[in-house]
Amino acid sequence: MKVYIGADYKGFERKGQLLKYFAKTDYEVIDVGAYSYDEGDDFNDPAITVARNVRENREARGILICDSAHGVTIQANRFKGVRAAHCDTEESAKLAREHDDANVLCLSAHFLDKEAMQKIINVFLETKFEGLERRVRRINRLDEREDYD
Secondary structure, eight states, X not given: OEEEEEEOTTTXXXXXXXXXXXXXXXXXXXXXXXXXOOTTOOTHHHHHHHHHHHHHOTTOEEEEEESSSHXXXXXXXXXXXXXXXEOOSHHHHHHHHHHHOOOEEEEETTTXXXXXXXXXXXXXXXXXXXXXXXXXXXXXXXXXXXXXX
């Protein structure tokens, strides 16, 4: 499976730790930045890049890391077909995949250590979507939108 991973400066260190972890796995991991620690960077850039790549590669997954995980989650969810979930436990990651077919995992560098992140990531990447009719129906409605003035 192809996995796109991105982080802002607050998630930069954790992303580096995760890249070392992923080097021992069979996942094809693509680092989309940040490539250096820069307190002036924006969480938007890696979130946009991950979201675009996941949208274009339906079998791929994304991982985003920022301080709280809120900003990257909000940004990624602006893309049609992207279902980004902020998960802080293994159970939340399992439910995000089973119930909502989440395709981008958002993690908090502030609240999670690397071991917790690794466990959450494993559950997220290994859990399959249930595919129940009601869940598919609800997911299909996620891209409905109202035009705002």
